[in-house]
Amino acid sequence: MEVDKDDDRPSPIEFRLDPASGVPTYLQLVQQVEQALRMGWLTEGDRLPRVREAVAGLAINPNTVLKAYRELEHRGLAVGRRGQGTFVRGLPAGVVPLRERAALRRGLLEWMRSARTAGLDEEGMAAVFEDALRDLREGRDGVVA
Amino acid sequence: MAADTVIDCAGLGKRYRRSWALRDCRLAVPAGHVVALVGPNGAGKTTLLSLAAGLTLPSEGALTVLGDQVPGSPRALDRIGFVAQNAALYPGLPVRDLLGMGRHLNRRWDEARARTHLDGLGIPLDRRYGRLSGGQQAQVSLALALAKRPELLLLDEPLAALDPLARHDFMAVLLTAVAEDGLSVVFSSHAVNELQQSCDYLVVLGGGRVQVAGEVDDLLGDHRMLTGPTAEADRVAGQLPVVRDRRAGAQSHLLVRTGGVDAPVSGDWRQQRIGLEELVLSYLREPTASALPGPRGSVRPNEEVLLP
Amino acid sequence: MSSLTLAPPRSAVLRAAGLRHRPALRTLLGVLVGLLLLLAVTGYYLHAGLDRTGAVGCDMALRSCNERWKEFLREYGPELMVGGNVVYFLGGALGAFVGSPLLAREFEHGTVRFAWTQGAGRTRWTVGGLVVVGSVLAVATAVTAAVLNWWISPMAVHGGRFTPLVFTSAPPALVGRVLLVFALSALAGAVLRRTVVALGIGVVASVVTTLVAESLRFHYRAPLEDTLHTLAQTSLDHRWEGGLWVTDPAGNRLDLGRLYDLGGDYYGAQKLLSEGGYSLHESYQPDSRFWAFQFIEFGWTALLAVALCAAAVWWVRRRAF
Numbered sequence: 001m002e003v004d005k006d007d008d009r010p011s012p013i014e015f016r017l018d019p020a021s022g023v024p025t026y027l028q029l030v031q032q033v034e035q036a037l038r039m040g041w042l043t044e045g046d047r048l049p050r051v052r053e054a055v056a057g058l059a060i061n062p063n064t065v066l067k068a069y070r071e072l073e074h075r076g077l078a079v080g081r082r083g084q085g086t087f088v089r090g091l092p093a094g095v096v097p098l099r100e101r102a103a104l105r106r107g108l109l110e111w112m113r114s115a116r117t118a119g120l121d122e123e124g125m126a127a128v129f130e131d132a133l134r135d136l137r138e139g140r141d142g143v144v145a
Numbered sequence: 146m147a148a149d150t151v152i153d154c155a156g157l158g159k160r161y162r163r164s165w166a167l168r169d170c171r172l173a174v175p176a177g178h179v180v181a182l183v184g185p186n187g188a189g190k191t192t193l194l195s196l197a198a199g200l201t202l203p204s205e206g207a208l209t210v211l212g213d214q215v216p217g218s219p220r221a222l223d224r225i226g227f228v229a230q231n232a233a234l235y236p237g238l239p240v241r242d243l244l245g246m247g248r249h250l251n252r253r254w255d256e257a258r259a260r261t262h263l264d265g266l267g268i269p270l271d272r273r274y275g276r277l278s279g280g281q282q283a284q285v286s287l288a289l290a291l292a293k294r295p296e297l298l299l300l301d302e303p304l305a306a307l308d309p310l311a312r313h314d315f316m317a318v319l320l321t322a323v324a325e326d327g328l329s330v331v332f333s334s335h336a337v338n339e340l341q342q343s344c345d346y347l348v349v350l351g352g353g354r355v356q357v358a359g360e361v362d363d364l365l366g367d368h369r370m371l372t373g374p375t376a377e378a379d380r381v382a383g384q385l386p387v388v389r390d391r392r393a394g395a396q397s398h399l400l401v402r403t404g405g406v407d408a409p410v411s412g413d414w415r416q417q418r419i420g421l422e423e424l425v426l427s428y429l430r431e432p433t434a435s436a437l438p439g440p441r442g443s444v445r446p447n448e449e450v451l452l453p
Numbered sequence: 454m455s456s457l458t459l460a461p462p463r464s465a466v467l468r469a470a471g472l473r474h475r476p477a478l479r480t481l482l483g484v485l486v487g488l489l490l491l492l493a494v495t496g497y498y499l500h501a502g503l504d505r506t507g508a509v510g511c512d513m514a515l516r517s518c519n520e521r522w523k524e525f526l527r528e529y530g531p532e533l534m535v536g537g538n539v540v541y542f543l544g545g546a547l548g549a550f551v552g553s554p555l556l557a558r559e560f561e562h563g564t565v566r567f568a569w570t571q572g573a574g575r576t577r578w579t580v581g582g583l584v585v586v587g588s589v590l591a592v593a594t595a596v597t598a599a600v601l602n603w604w605i606s607p608m609a610v611h612g613g614r615f616t617p618l619v620f621t622s623a624p625p626a627l628v629g630r631v632l633l634v635f636a637l638s639a640l641a642g643a644v645l646r647r648t649v650v651a652l653g654i655g656v657v658a659s660v661v662t663t664l665v666a667e668s669l670r671f672h673y674r675a676p677l678e679d680t681l682h683t684l685a686q687t688s689l690d691h692r693w694e695g696g697l698w699v700t701d702p703a704g705n706r707l708d709l710g711r712l713y714d715l716g717g718d719y720y721g722a723q724k725l726l727s728e729g730g731y732s733l734h735e736s737y738q739p740d741s742r743f744w745a746f747q748f749i750e751f752g753w754t755a756l757l758a759v760a761l762c763a764a765a766v767w768w769v770r771r772r773a774f
Binding site: 195198199200217219222223225226227229230231233234235236237238242245246247248249250251252253254286289293 | 461465466468469472473475476562563564565566567569570571572573574575578
C-alpha cells in the first residue's frame with residue numbers, strides 16, 4: 001500500500017461521504033474530484049488528498065481511496081507519483097475556466113429574469129431548459145457531451 | 146514475511162458444555178483486508194475470535210493464523226493484537242501504567258506511536274482507566290493493540306457501546322493504521338449498515354456455521370435481486386441458484402446468485418444489485434443458504450438445493 | 454519515527470505484574486500499616502501491664518509469682534486471648550484476601566482477554582503475578598509477624614514459646630501459613646473463576662491449616678525423653694511437654710491415673726516414684742528447638758504453597774478460557 005510522504009502542500013479539496021446515497025463510496029470520491037475540477041477548485045498539478053487523510057477523515061477503507069484514484073487515473077484525470085501522492089493531470093471534458101464560467105452564469109441569470117417577466121415560474125423555466133437540453137443532445141446525433 | 150491468509154480453518158468446531166458455538170467452519174481469510182465478521186448474537190463470532198487469538202482451544206477441527214501459526218503460540222501472540230468486547234482493562238490503573246504493561250509484555254512495542262495517538266485524542270495518561278468514557282476506553286484498548294505493531298488485529302464488537310462520534314473516531318484510527326501498516330483486521334459486529342464503507346471482506350456466521358465468506362465487491366457483484374410477477378417466479382427460480390425467495394400475491398422478490406454477470410431475465414422482471422446489509426440479512430434469514438468461495442463463475446442452474 | 458523495543462528482559466513480566474497489582478498491594482500495605490500501629494499501641498499497654506504486675510522475671514515456682522501472673526491474666530488475658538486466637542485461626546486468611554482475587558478477578562472482569570493475548574503469554578503472566586504478589590505478601594507478613602510476636606509474647610512468659618498462640622505468630626510459621634493459604638486461594642480462584650467462593654475456601658483453609666499444623670507439630674523431630682522420680686514440677690525451662698506416662702518396676706507402661714490408683718493419693722504416688730521403683734517419663738521438645746521447629750513448619754507450608762502455585766499455573770496453561 002502506498003503511503004504518501006509528508007508534503008507541505010495540502011490538497012485544495014476535502015472529501016465527504018454520503019452513506020445513504022446508494023452510490024458506491026469509491027465512485028462518490030471520483031465524482032467529487034470531477035466536480036471539483038469542473039468548478040475550478042482543482043487545477044492541473046494540484047495534489048489530491050492523501051490516502052491517510054481521506055481515511056482518517058471519513059473512516060473508510062484505504063482500498064476504497066486507492067480504487068477511486070485508480071479510476072481517476074484510468075479516466076486520465078490523475079496520475080500517481082510513488083512516495084509523493086496523486087496529482088491532477090488533465091481536465092475532464094466540459095471543464096470551463098472560472099472566468100468564462102462566471103460570464104455564462106451571468107447570461108443564464110439574465111435569461112431567467114426575462115423568462116420571469118414573460119410569466120414563467122421556476123418549474124416552467126426548468127421544463128424549457130430540459131427540453132432545450134434534449135434538443136441539443138439529439139441534435140448532436142446521440143453523442144453525449 | 147507476511148502470510149497469504151490470516152485465518153485458516155477447516156472443520157472447526159467449538160462446544161461449550163452441551164451446545165456447539167461453532168460447527169464445521171471452513172475459512173481462508175486473505176491477508177491485507179479489513180474483514181467484517183457478522184451474525185446475530187450467539188452466532189459464534191466471539192468464539193471464532195477467541196480461537197484465533199489463542200484464548201481457547203477448538204473442540205474439533207483445526208485453526209491456524211498468519212499462515213501456519215498456532216494460535217496462542219509465542220510467535221502468534223507477538224504478531225496478533227486483540228481488543229476484547231467492552232474493551233475490558235484494569236479500571237484502577239492509570240493509562241500510563243497500562244502502556245507500561247504493554248511495553249513489558251511484548252517484544253515489539255511502539256510506545257511513541259501509542260502516546261502520540263492518545264495525545265492527539267486528548268486522553269490524559271494519568272487518568273484511571275475506569276474514569277474514561279466508553280469511547281476513550283475503546284481508543285486506549287485500540288492504542289494498546291496497535292502499539293504491538295501486529296500483522297493481524299482482532300476486535301470483538303468494538304463499536305457496540307460507542308456513540309456515533311466515538312465510532313467514527315475509532316474507525317478512523319483503525320483504518321489509518323491499516324493504510325499505514327498494511328495491517329489485516331478482523332472485527333465482529335452485529336450492525337451491518339456501518340460496515341460497507343470500511344470492510345472489503347465479509348464473513349457471515351449464522352447458527353455457528355459460516356454462511357458467507359468472500360470479498361465484498363465480489364459478493365455484491367455476484368448477487369442480483371430480481372423482482373417480477375409471481376406467476377413466473379417458479380420458472381425464473383428454476384434457472385438460477387436462489388438464495389431467498391419471497392412471494393406475495395402478485396409480485397415476488399428473488400435473490401439470486403449469478404456469478405458476477407447480469408441475470409438472463411427480461412420482460413416484466415427488474416433486476417438490481419443489493420447493498421451489504423440486505424445481503425447479510427437475506428442469508429441470515431435462510432440458514433441453509435451459503436455463499437462460500439468456490440471455483441469462480443460456477444453458476445449451476447436448478448440449484449434449488451440452497452433452499453430448504 | 455517509531456521507537457520499537459525489542460525483546461524485553463525476562464524480569465519485564467515481573468514489572469508488568471507489579472504495575473497491574475500495584476493498587477491491591479498498596480491497599481494491603483495500608484491495611485498492615487494500620488494493623489501495625491494498632492499492635493504497637495495495644496502492645497505497649499500489654500507490656501507496660503506486664504512490667505507493672507511484675508509477672509515476668511520472677512521465679513515461677515513461687516506462689517507469689519503465680520499470683521502476679523494471675524493478676525496479669527485477669528486484666529489483660531481476654532485481650533491476649535482474643536487477639537491470639539484471631540491470628541491463630543484467621544491469620545492465614547490474609548493470604549486468602551490477597552490470593553483469591555489474583556486470578557479469579559481477571560476472569561470475572563474479562564481482563565484475561567488482554568493479559569493472555571500479550572506477547573509474554575499466559576504462563577509467564579500467571580507466574581509473574583504469583584511471584585510478585587507472593588513476595589510482597591511474604592515480606593509484609595514477616596514484618597507484621599515480628600510485631601505480632603512481640604505483642605503476644607506475654608503469653609510465652611509462663612507457657613513457653615511453644616504455646617500454640619505464640620508459636621504460630623512468629624514470622625517463619627506465620628509467613629508459611631499465609632503463603633499456603635494464598636496459593637490455595639489463587640488456585641481455587643483459577644479453577645472456579647469466582648473471587649468470593651475462592652475467598653471462602655481460603656478462610657476455611659486457614660482454619661484447617663492451623664489445626665493440621667498443630668497436630669503435626671510435635672512430631673517434627675523425635676522428642677526427647679526424661680525420666681523422673683518425682684511428681685513435683687522441676688523443669689522450668691519452658692520445654693514443650695508432650696506425653697507423660699509411668700513405668701512400673703517391670704517396665705510396663707501405665708498412665709498417670711493408674712499410678713494414682715496404686716498409690717492411693719498424691720503422696721502415695723509420689724512415694725511409689727521415689728522409692729517404689731516406678732518411673733515417670735516425659736517426652737518433650739526442648740525450648741532450644743524453637744527455631745528449628747519454626748523453620749520446619751515454614752518449610753513444609755512454603756513447599757506446599759509452591760506446589761499449589763505450580764498447580765495454578767498448570768491449570769491456567771492447560772485449560773482453555
